[in-house]
Amino acid sequence: MKNVLYIVVPCYNEQEVLPETARRLKEKIQDLTECKLIDKESRIVFVNDGSKDQTWNLIEKLYMEDSLYCGVNLSRNRGHQNALLAGLSVAVQYADMMITLDADLQDDINAIDGMVRKFQEGYEIVYGVRSSRKKDTFFKRFTAEGYYKVLKILGVDIVFNHADYRLMSKRAVEGLMEFEEVNLFLRGIVPQIGYKSATVTYERAERFAGESKYPLKKMIAFALEGITSFSVKPLKFIANLGMVVCLISLGMFIWSIVQHFLGHTVEGWSSIMVSIWFLGGVQLTSLGVIGEYIGKIYGETKRRPKFIIETVLHDKKGE
Numbered sequence: 001m002k003n004v005l006y007i008v009v010p011c012y013n014e015q016e017v018l019p020e021t022a023r024r025l026k027e028k029i030q031d032l033t034e035c036k037l038i039d040k041e042s043r044i045v046f047v048n049d050g051s052k053d054q055t056w057n058l059i060e061k062l063y064m065e066d067s068l069y070c071g072v073n074l075s076r077n078r079g080h081q082n083a084l085l086a087g088l089s090v091a092v093q094y095a096d097m098m099i100t101l102d103a104d105l106q107d108d109i110n111a112i113d114g115m116v117r118k119f120q121e122g123y124e125i126v127y128g129v130r131s132s133r134k135k136d137t138f139f140k141r142f143t144a145e146g147y148y149k150v151l152k153i154l155g156v157d158i159v160f161n162h163a164d165y166r167l168m169s170k171r172a173v174e175g176l177m178e179f180e181e182v183n184l185f186l187r188g189i190v191p192q193i194g195y196k197s198a199t200v201t202y203e204r205a206e207r208f209a210g211e212s213k214y215p216l217k218k219m220i221a222f223a224l225e226g227i228t229s230f231s232v233k234p235l236k237f238i239a240n241l242g243m244v245v246c247l248i249s250l251g252m253f254i255w256s257i258v259q260h261f262l263g264h265t266v267e268g269w270s271s272i273m274v275s276i277w278f279l280g281g282v283q284l285t286s287l288g289v290i291g292e293y294i295g296k297i298y299g300e301t302k303r304r305p306k307f308i309i310e311t312v313l314h315d316k317k318g319e
């Protein structure tokens with residue numbers, strides 16, 4: 001079995017961290033090569049996601065100095081997830097296993113050893129999972145963990161406390177390439193690929209230089225992406241709500257009639273009360289029904305692969 005490892009690093013305005021990151025990753029690759037865990041054809045791929053600073057120049061310089069480094073330059077900024085996919089699409093042509101990693105090395109690179117070992121034990125996807133969120137602010141910890149729980153409730157298959165630090169085998173990445181959807185939320189898609197998977201835990205550190213490229217606004221957009229790309233439950237919720245309101249309107253109907261006969265009402269009150277509730281219920285239910293169909297159309301437009309074949313057993317006559 002060949003063990004060529006490609007490390008894919010998306011970079012957006014990362015000039016402050018890039019030289020140090022390159023140095024540390026090189027050391028890591030050298031260590032792993034010496035221990036014979038990976039082959040010497042292994043590489044580090046920096047993906048420049050339309051940076052406005054010196055990032056691409058730095059990547060070019062690294063590539064000139066040492067062929068261990070490779071570069072992929074995107075035509076413009078397309079966001080973290082697209083940059084990862086672009087890097088993987090190049091790496092998959094040469095690598096047997098690929099690890100995706102942020103440029104700020106917040107993900108502990110010492111977890112790479114464990115990931116590679118798991119790969120050699122036959123796992124095709126190895127998720128890096130944060131052991132704790134002690135270093136996060138209370139706000140970040142609370143929102144992040146709450147978010148994973150909400151995703152679970154909405155039926156999204158996701159690995160708890162795993163971001164985009166993971167190892168994938170060649171065929172797992174080939175499987176990923178079969179997904180044609182445009183709205184990318186990789187940590188939701190990757191579990192859908194299947195194959196044998198494992199987890200490796202690590203401590204997440206703070207960014208050692210530069211600042212976060214994920215301000216709150218982008219984070220919320222990304223979080224909503226995760227929900228709307230993987231769950232049509234919010235649409236179903238409308239339909240259910242409509243039915244509940246219809247039921248309430250029935251109760252209101254009885255109550256209004258009673259009030260009417262008890263003489264507690266002014267002229268016209270009962271009919272208005274009943275129609276408000278009933279019409280509200282009908283409208284919500286209708287919206288929900290339309291939502292059901294939109295959900296179906298939505299599923300179809302994503303053109304996800306219906307299956308990925310892992311092995312085929314077939315007699316050898318044809319060979």
Ligand code: UDP
Pocket residue numbers: 009010011012013014049077078079080083101102103104106207211212213214
């Ligand atoms: N990134 C990217 N394109 C973007 C935003 C971010 O490629 O539009 C990269 C960034 O360079 C880094 C990774 O995505 O390698 C994660 O970003 P960051 O560390 O700023 O996010 P945080 O860790 O604060 O959530």
Ligand code: MG
Pocket residue numbers: 102104106207212
């Ligand atoms: Mg970071």
